[in-house]
Amino acid sequence: MSSEKYEPLTIETLAARLGSVDAICKVVGDDTSKWKIDEVGDGNLNLVYTVSSESGNIIIKQALPYVRLVGDSWPLPLSRSFFEHEVLVRQAKRDPGSVPVIYYFDKEQAIIAMEMLLPHIILRKKLIAGEYINGLAQRLGEFCARNAFRGSDLSLQTADKKSDTAMFQGNLALMAITENLVFTEPYFEAEMNHHTEGLDPIVKILRSDVKMKSEAQKMLMKFTSNTETLCHGDLHSGSVMCTDNETKVIDPEFGFYGPMGFDIGMLISNYLMAYFSQPGHRDSEKLSEYQNWILKVIEETFETFQQEFKKLWNFERTGILFPSSMFEDQGDSSDFALNEMLEYIWQDAVAVCGIEMHRRVLSLAHNADFEEINDTKKRSQLEARNLMMGRELILNNKSIKNASELTSLAKKFNSENYL
Template identity: 60%
Template sequence: MMMIPEAWSNNPLMDPARRAFYEYHVLIRQAARDPGSVPEIYHFDETQALIVMEYLSPHVILRTKLIAGERVEGLGERLGLFCARTAFRGSELSMVSADKKADVGLFSGNVEIPAITEGLVFRDPYFDAEMNHHTEGLDPVVKTLRDDVAMKGEVQALFRAFSAKSETLCHGDLHSGSAMCTGDETKVIDPEFGFYGPFGFDLGMLIANYLMAYFSQPAHRGADLAAYQEWILDVIDETCTVFAAEFMRLWETERTGMLYDRALFEDQGHSSHAALRQVLDDIWRDCLGYCGIEMHRRVLSLAHNADFESIEDVAVRAPLEARNLMMGRDLILTRNVIANQAALCDMARKWNEETVL
């Protein structure tokens, strides 16, 4: 779960009742849109901010497994399906327009928690914000990023899209700490950051955290380093492949909302494939951009992750974080020309061999 700054946690509008309210409402929608993907909810008491849900055992946080070098069977498939089904079924590709608009109204009240994302993700990494901190030795890379006006312009363009696109109900904080796994089962947890936003946001956040696990591995692995890093890239490939395939399937079978009405295409004997391709391309470009930004904020902003933070020797940690930061920059600047997940994984392999510091 994302760390909450004291200034925000003391905000009376961010009391546990409000957080529990939104977490519950995201969970029940995710459960309906992708059955079995989240813990079962048994009871909700809004007044007491009480959610009674399934106890996940022997599940372990995915990030812990990735640091330990453990593999999760079907991980890419499970999270690829989750991202596709919640994105498609939470949008006006599928929902009745009035229902979706009412839902946007409901979640528009979740202001304070997503505001953390707006500050920590899109703004703070790119200047000397009060709550920032980063590993000793990274200053040259940090300067490169903060001096890159073109990249910062792209970040703000992605922020503008984030603030304007109410395409679907997003988990809002989908990372390797927001999934609990056994050796062959994965459940998604902690969606209190839920908001209506871009189709590609959750997928981008997830892939960024896969990549940070990938770049951190030299500090965690021994002889099996190369094999485990390739397994992480295989998970990225499978997540993206399954996302696209499931989104296409839902497009063909559940496109009942107001967008891309069949009356304009299939009912006239016309294919909607080109329109679908355009939608998926837009999602992919957004996904890559948000991925790059997440790779920055997890190293430079307030809320770091354990993949890097658990590396005690800063002389080991800093060069690995530097590779991560520079690939994030690459993704933001070149997202329009990265064709597919194979090209994304090749980029990761390239940066994994670079000596940045």
């Protein structure tokens, strides 16, 4: 198939086009008349099909040459499928079991065939529904730490890291989306922006805060320049799938070399938005218990991140940075350097967290957590808390010392009424 010109799959053509691919038939059988094919894509960018048969199930993900959410007026290169595949391969190696198994990749057709996660559902949906997931914090804390560390010059041979960094500079169209939608457009009247009625006074506070806007742009400079490690690039709760006891990460087409704190910062941000939006989804009886669980997940996620990062620092520091020749081999501990590194990662994570809290309410792609609250007055009140805390995080990313200070702040903002 790969020698043919790119053509989007349809429910009607999928079986004919993929029925001869061995790797796919191994999962769902070669009798395509038994294939049950559905289109399930609910993301912003791609086509996603499920193929099910008595033999098994598979996901077929295909990039479109434009942004699905907007249409063909916004072209987007198919190469993002290549980068997604490259990231998945690395994540599977750096944190085995964390991502779906890849069965097949066709670069020309921008198709990835992968494990169907069953009965997993999107984490965001579970958070909106008030469901608990065992081991969530542990799993994603490890995921972030392992990928941050093992994709960096702390671990990789520097020649390998540099050639990989060079390759991922090619994912520029996806990086440009983040550069614009996340870091910049929330802070001026950009064409595609929209926000809930009633939020204008809060938006005005943010857009007139020169110091905060400067901090946001300093973080953009880090996004576009600090090629510290291979990031997932879009690790929100829509890129995580869970059962009650298992958690997997999907959709890394925004993969890029960036700050080690980027992924965990975006993840924590999406937990905080889940937290602030809860009063729109359930009554007070279960509300505080579930909100407290979310805050506990945040704290445990970063705690796990730290523990895992420390372990890797002590046992896998094989790159050019902080070599043992300069520390342990001379009888010196490198703990001071390690703790400074963790502090640095945390600061970047806090800044990213605050910025993501803004863009999901003010820029193009909003979160279901808030969007599904139909009462716009209620929604705007909750979004206001979220926006104001985001501002606090951006402004004070260097003085909020740890995750427990962050969750205390969340409780404070959760009790404020701005509108």
